[in-house]
Each structure stands twice: as structure tokens, then as C-alpha cells.
Amino acid sequence: MVRASSVEIRKVNKFYGPFHALKDIDMSIAPGKVTCLIGPSGSGKSTLLRCVNFLEEYNSGEVLIDGELIGYETAGGKKMSSRRLREMRRTIGMVFQQFNLWPHMTALQNVAEGLIRVRGMAKSEAEARAADALEKVGLGDRMSNHPSRLSGGQQQRVAIARAIAMEPRLMLFDEPTSALDPELVGEVLSVMKALAAEGMTMVVVTHEMGFAAHVADKVAFMEQGELVAMDEPANILHHPEDPRIQSFLRTYHERNSF
């Protein structure tokens, strides 16, 4: 089992110029829990997820990882040192919609790079660990391939291996399967399921309602920068009370039926 972090989001606001992208978001995620963020396009899901590792700077409120404020020295105070921020980010893995693998490195190098540069490991040790991580996502036989020689599903699994090799206590996923052909979605989701079963805290922005229904402990629905509801999957996905959720799910089901 992994040592998992908690995430506490309190009254977080984010502005892009005059545009209010996140409105007083409150969210509490216990260690080892899986939370799926759903909602229409432009509702602020990615923005919120990126505030958790401070890739996006929130303007007010607090984001606490294991009780520790990320991004600022004190709530509403000045920014934390970049060194301290880097230390905090080491324990937070992130997986992107577009994989963002480094194309000039092999799969193994992509995974080993952070262990060498960030964790300061010797190359041989880093590569041994990277190989373990790639085995774990089922890519033991693809380690010397460059990303351009891998399918989308394989690339995304390398990206997951790159994150888990750093031994994070929290994993953030921003639509990890949205760029994949339908037949490749399953292999990525099953790696994520295995990770959840190990007790990793996960925050997952997704349109995969099946994953949300079966794997998530909580599902959060966002719309226009607001957190509309956060509850057990069944209460959000099967019998939602809020009309905004009902209409979102209706659109979703219409699009997915033929």
C-alpha cells in the first residue's frame, strides 16, 4: 500500500483577468480516496485540478496537501519559494490529456529522468526503478521505444509510469483517456484501477462515467466555476437531485447512445 496524501481545498477562487473561473471551491479528499471531477466543458475542472499542484496559481483560498499549504507561505500571503514548491510537487504525480512525454527520450529515459534529476539517483538505480514502473503498467517490452513509436494508450501508460516512479502520494489525472481511440481507453483505465486499489489518493477529471461509477469514492460535479455537488457516485450519476446534473447526464447519455 502507498502512503497517501489528503487534499483539502478551501474557498479557492481563480480569475483569468475579469473572468471568474473558480468560485469559492471547497473540497475535502481523504487519503487513499478516488475523486472524479465531471462537468461540462469550460466548467473549471482542469483549472481546479491544476491548482492542486500549483501549475495554475489560485488567487485566494487555500489548497492543503496533507495539511500543508501549497503555493503560498501563508493563506493570502506571498508565494512560497520555488524550491519549496518543487519539493511539494515531488509527491504529487500528474497525468495530462496529451501525455506530454518528452519525444527525444525513450520510454525508459522518460521515466528515469525525474529520478535522476529530481531525486538525485544514480543512472543505473534510476533505470532499474524506471524499468519496474514500466513493468507495472505492462510496458516491460517497450522500454527502449521513443514515444513516437508507441500507441496512444502505451504513451499514456508511460506517462503514468513516469509519475508513479517518483513515488507520489497523490495522483492528478486530467482527462487521461480523452485523446485515445476508444479501443485503447480500457488499458489505461485498468492501470488506473490498479493504482486506486493500492490505496493511492487520486483526483481524476474524466468523461468516463463507467470509471466514475465503479472506481470513484466520490464524484464532484462542476459547472461555470462552481462545485455544484460532491457525493457518492450513485447519488450524482444515478439519481441526482440538481437539475444541472440531470441535464448534463441527459446530454451525455444522448451522445453515447445510438
Add this chain to the structure above:
Amino acid sequence: MFSWTTFWESFIPLLWAARFTVLVSGLGIVLGLGIGALICAGALSPWKPMRIFAALWVSFLRGVPLLVQLLLVYFLLPVIGINVPALVAAVGTVAICASAYISEIWRGAINALPRGQTEAAKAIGMAPLSQWTRIILPQAITMSLPALINELILLVKASSLVSVVGILEITRASQAQAATTFRPLEVYLAAACIYLAINLCLAGVGRWLEHRMAV
């Protein structure tokens, strides 16, 4: 009648003069790469005065013909009491002029990298220096190779301009040779062959490098 003898004999003085062509363009590109890197860093710096300086540097050096720059340097330096050999002035001017184009080539390549490349590095806690040396520069340099080779070939050809400050490179040497032999066609054809040979070699090296660095 075309005189093959004159054609072949022209190669001796022209190849001897080619050392200046190679020296001026070779040193020009090497120094230009260094200065260009600094100017590019200035253009990307968070500090506004640096960005303004870099922008002025690029606009001036791209906006004024190299020939005029060479004449300016040649006549200006003695006026302000600096006496340097013509060759040094020529190499310096060519390098500075090239640095403007090279810094733009690199700036373009760096800006063309998707933002996700550095975001992935930041997300695992990679320090800025490693982001540059491991993620940004290796990709930007590979991407900029064709443009850099192109720039080098332009420099080889533009190096004929340094004859205005009295350096006997290929073009100037062929003018002299044409005047003494009264056979301009043969002489200039030989000069063309030498330029072509140099540039084909450069293009070949470029291809080889691109191939080696491709993923």
C-alpha cells in the same frame, strides 16, 4: 573558346583565397551561435530592459545590410581610436550580424515547443536549469538545425562582402584573377564550383546531423 587550362589553373589562387571565406563564415557562425544564444536568452528574459535590448539588437542588425555594417565598422573604428586588423573587424561584424538571425531562429524553436513539455517537467518537481538542459534545449536545437544550416550557407555566400574591407576571399580573388588572365568566364566558373562544393558539404553535414539527432 573555353580555356580549360585557365579554368583549372584558377583553382590554385581561388582555393588559397577560400581559406578566408571558410575562416570568416566558420568563425562567424561559431561566434554568432554564442552571441545569438545570449541575445535569445535576453529576448526570453523576464526582465524588460533585457527584452528591449534584444529586440533593438535584432531589428538593427537585420534591418541594415551586412555590406553597410562592414563599411561602418571599417570606417568607424579608426575614428574612435580602435585599430584592429581588417580580418578581426570582418569576423566580428559577420558574427554579430549572424547572431541576430540565429537568436531569432532559436527563439522561434523554443516558442514552438508545446507548453505541456515544461509542464510535465514542473509537475515532477524538476528545477528550471534541468528543464532547460534536459527538455527545452535538446528539442529546440534539433528543431533549429535546418534553419541554422541554411543560415551558415547564407553566411558563406555573404562572406564575399568582406572584400570591401580588403580581405582577399574567393570572390575578390576571382576578380583579380579575371583581370590578369582576361578570362572572366573560366575564372568565375571556377569560383562558382568552389562555393558550390563548400555549400554542398555543409548541406551534407546538416543532413547527417539531422538524421543522427532525429528520434
